[in-house]
Amino acid sequence: MTTRRLLLNEIAPLMGRERKLSHSRNESISKILGVNRDRTATNGTGLTASNLVRAMSILTKRTDLHFLTLRPWVKVLSKRGLLRHERVWCPFCYQEWHDTNKSIYEPLIWCINVVQICPIHHHPFLSVCPHCLMTQLVLSGDSQTGHCNKCGKWLGSSRFKSGEVSKMKKAPEIAS
Structure with missing residues (x-):
């Protein structure tokens, strides 16, 4: 469904x-x-x-x-600039969960604008599919978690090394 x-x-x-x-x-x-x-x-x-x-x-x-x-x-956080307007992810998290047969999901922390780096893998979040180079919608009607909501390909990967991740488009920096 x-x-x-x-x-x-x-x-x-x-x-x-x-x-x-x-x-x-x-x-x-x-x-x-x-x-x-x-x-x-x-x-x-x-x-x-x-x-x-x-x-x-x-x-x-x-x-x-x-x-x-x-x-x-709600009483602590300002709504202004709180949430991202595009989807970001950690390819290492997705791959690790996949390889260990854990549930694939999008942690809430990935939605928070000021969080730029995965707290587990210490790598910047990605915001562009490595396959079709398209940015991702936060929520899409036909998408499957862990997959690109444009081309449908898997977004997790253990093949991204530090150098490769830094060459890919990361989540945009927020303005101060």
Whole structure:
């Protein structure tokens, strides 16, 4: 099941979004979530994250899902410039999880704008697919975690050595 189908069929109705949707195969994730173009809001401190957590809590019967977002930090963190507007990743994390049969996921820390380096592997995050050289959407309707949401190829790799990683486009520096 694609992310788009999950959102359209299961999550959007619980967020009160079903009447406004066309149920088109190409329905925009932003439109489904009602966030215009700011898909980063799903991980943030605002209403979109809160509504998404509520819907997911109903579906999963879990009460701790707010910890998967920055909602617990709403009174501490400024929303301004908090989240990235493009997806970044550590290819070493993806590959390590793949090779050890662990769940492939995108840690919340990868979304935070000021975090530029993987705290585990101490390498800068990547923001461009090494295969198609395209930047990645934060959330895509047809993507699979750990894969490029443009060409679909695997983003993890143990072949990236320090020199190779530094030659690839890294996550953009934030302005001070």
